[in-house]
Amino acid sequence: xxxxxxxxxxxxxxxxxxxxxxxxxxxxxxxxxxxxxxxxxxxxxxxxxxxxxxxxxxxxxxxxxxxxxxxxxxxxxxxxxxxxxxxxxxxxxxxxxxxxxxxxxxxxxxxxxxxxxxxxxxxxxxxxxxxxxxxxxxxxxxxxxxxxxxxxxxxxxxxxxxxxxxxxxxxxxxxxxxxxxxxxxxxxxxxxxxxxxxxxxxxxxxxxxxxxxxxxxxxxxxxxxxxxxxxxxxxxxxxxxxxxxxxx
Amino acid sequence: xxxxxxxxxxxxxxxxxxxxxxxxxxxxxxxxxxxxxxxxxxxxxxxxxxxxxxxxxxxxxxxxxxxxxxxxxxxxxxxxxxxxxxxxxxxxxxxxxxxxxxxxxxxxxxxxxxxxxxxxxxxxxxxxxxxxxxxxxxxxxxxxxxxxxxxxxxxxxxxxxxxxxxxxxxxxxxxxxxxxxxxxxxxxxxxxxxxxxxxxxxxxxxxxxxxxxxxxxxxxxxxxxxxxxxxxxxxxxxxxxxxxxxxxxxxxxxxxxxxxxxxxxxxxxxxxxxxxxxxxxxxxxxxxxxxxxxxxx
Numbered sequence: 001x002x003x004x005x006x007x008x009x010x011x012x013x014x015x016x017x018x019x020x021x022x023x024x025x026x027x028x029x030x031x032x033x034x035x036x037x038x039x040x041x042x043x044x045x046x047x048x049x050x051x052x053x054x055x056x057x058x059x060x061x062x063x064x065x066x067x068x069x070x071x072x073x074x075x076x077x078x079x080x081x082x083x084x085x086x087x088x089x090x091x092x093x094x095x096x097x098x099x100x101x102x103x104x105x106x107x108x109x110x111x112x113x114x115x116x117x118x119x120x121x122x123x124x125x126x127x128x129x130x131x132x133x134x135x136x137x138x139x140x141x142x143x144x145x146x147x148x149x150x151x152x153x154x155x156x157x158x159x160x161x162x163x164x165x166x167x168x169x170x171x172x173x174x175x176x177x178x179x180x181x182x183x184x185x186x187x188x189x190x191x192x193x194x195x196x197x198x199x200x201x202x203x204x205x206x207x208x209x210x211x212x213x214x215x216x217x218x219x220x221x222x223x224x225x226x227x228x229x230x231x232x233x234x235x236x237x238x239x240x241x242x243x244x245x246x247x248x
Numbered sequence: 249x250x251x252x253x254x255x256x257x258x259x260x261x262x263x264x265x266x267x268x269x270x271x272x273x274x275x276x277x278x279x280x281x282x283x284x285x286x287x288x289x290x291x292x293x294x295x296x297x298x299x300x301x302x303x304x305x306x307x308x309x310x311x312x313x314x315x316x317x318x319x320x321x322x323x324x325x326x327x328x329x330x331x332x333x334x335x336x337x338x339x340x341x342x343x344x345x346x347x348x349x350x351x352x353x354x355x356x357x358x359x360x361x362x363x364x365x366x367x368x369x370x371x372x373x374x375x376x377x378x379x380x381x382x383x384x385x386x387x388x389x390x391x392x393x394x395x396x397x398x399x400x401x402x403x404x405x406x407x408x409x410x411x412x413x414x415x416x417x418x419x420x421x422x423x424x425x426x427x428x429x430x431x432x433x434x435x436x437x438x439x440x441x442x443x444x445x446x447x448x449x450x451x452x453x454x455x456x457x458x459x460x461x462x463x464x465x466x467x468x469x470x471x472x473x474x475x476x477x478x479x480x481x482x483x484x485x486x487x488x489x490x491x492x493x494x495x496x497x498x499x500x501x502x503x504x505x506x507x508x509x510x511x512x513x514x515x516x517x518x519x520x521x522x523x524x525x526x527x528x529x530x531x532x533x534x535x536x537x538x539x540x541x542x543x544x545x
Contacts, residue, residue, distance in 0.1 A: 010345060083335065085334065087299075091321060093319070095300065
């Protein structure tokens with residue numbers, strides 16, 4: 001397992017998409033901070049105050065983190081199936097389950113790195129350019145909840161990639177499927193007048209937006225922090241069983 | 249007798265199709281086991297199950313006498329279907345990547361493996377630009393990482409030109425002489441005939457027969473038919489010159505049933521003794537017929 005982890009880490013280090021995706025997110029944040037500064041300098045917005053804390057909280061939406069990191073996850077998982085290199089790994093004495101765990105761990109490391117890097121960058125850069133703002137326990141609670149929501153997205157990406165195994169199909173499904181599913185479910189909820197259940201509050205697709213824009217209420221943060229691990233467990237378990245059941 | 253592969257009642261069902269049916273295979277250490285069968289006979293599925301690429305529906309597999317297959321597979325090198333690489337990397341880079349998965353493989357070993365398969369000269373050329381033969385040889389080099397005791401090769405000469413086929417054949421023979429057991433599948437009977445020491449004949453998912461190369465040779469090999477003007481005289485001359493040889497006359501022709509090293513020698517002998525030789529035929533097709541009949545075609 002240790003060798004398999006080293007193999008996956010080596011692969012991550014060589015993946016151009018890892019650097020490209022991280023670079024795109026950093027660039028989007030850089031441009032966003034500069035344009036915010038420019039906007040605040042205009043007399044029309046002179047009374048408006050946007051702090052580094054706020055921009056850091058919003059950065060997941062600004063950088064399209066969900067989409068870009070998700071695409072990276074899908075590309076990473078699909079590569080071994082598309083190029084069939086997974087055959088080499090398994091025939092060298094590693095079980096498909098071990099291959100799955102190694103990939104999941106490395107992707108968790110990679111997305112955590114992306115998360116910390118983008119957050120660190122946007123906070124440091126916007127603190128330099130704008131006012132820093134106050135950092136309290138709520139800020140860290142929001143960051144924690146956002147991290148869990150992103151990990152749930154990562155689990156969804158792994159699930160989709162292991163289900164479909166082809167890059168094109170998986171990327172399309174990762175982007176389109178949640179939108180279609182959301183539309184269908186909400187239509188059904190409307191049709192059966194089930195609005196009372198507030199599905200949107202528990203729907204992964206809305207989590208990031210819900211806790212990205214300050215002020216965020218404690219109840220929202222708590223809900224995201226509690227429901228995200230359920231999504232993580234569900235998607236990772238489903239991905240594990242699909243991977244175990246299917247031939248390579 | 250040490251078996252490196254043993255299967256008992258191995259079965260793989262895809263929907264309504266039974267790709268491998270109650271198969272019991274025995275591969276001894278040191279063998280070059282040739283798995284023969286038509287397309288769709290179940291050869292690749294069998295190999296995929298041995299390597300853990302496909303789950304078996306029923307049955308047991310033992311590698312190196314143990315049912316701990318993950319441990320056993322560490323001693324196995326494999327090339328299944330088309331070789332798989334990271335195409336935008338060089339041969340050396342690919343080897344380095346997969347070397348991480350093996351115990352104690354350093355750069356010098358990688359270089360010697362590339363040299364062994366004749367790819368040491370490829371330098372910075374990306375694997376994506378390799379010819380089919382080069383890819384096949386690199387696939388074998390990757391399979392050889394970690395010095396496997398058993399090599400599983402699925403149609404390793406498929407699509408190769410004659411020179412490429414000879415290269416792969418030489419590599420297999422060289423490895424076998426170094427003690428590596430080989431399980432190789434092919435539908436090219438002639439090619440397998442040049443290397444296999446044991447044959448397993450597969451048809452429609454069944455292992456029809458397992459037999460040694462000597463047994464095949466005994467059953468159908470060494471049958472030389474000589475058309476002459478005097479078959480009785482020719483038989484006498486042959487028996488006199490080669491007392492060990494099993495021969496007979498049948499319908500005016502002489503049939504030599506035991507293996508003969510040099511046909512031209514017999515021809516020269518008969519001609520020198522005044523026998524007119526009209527036709528001298530090494531009946532090698534008999535082996536092909538033997539396999540085809542068992543493959544159920």
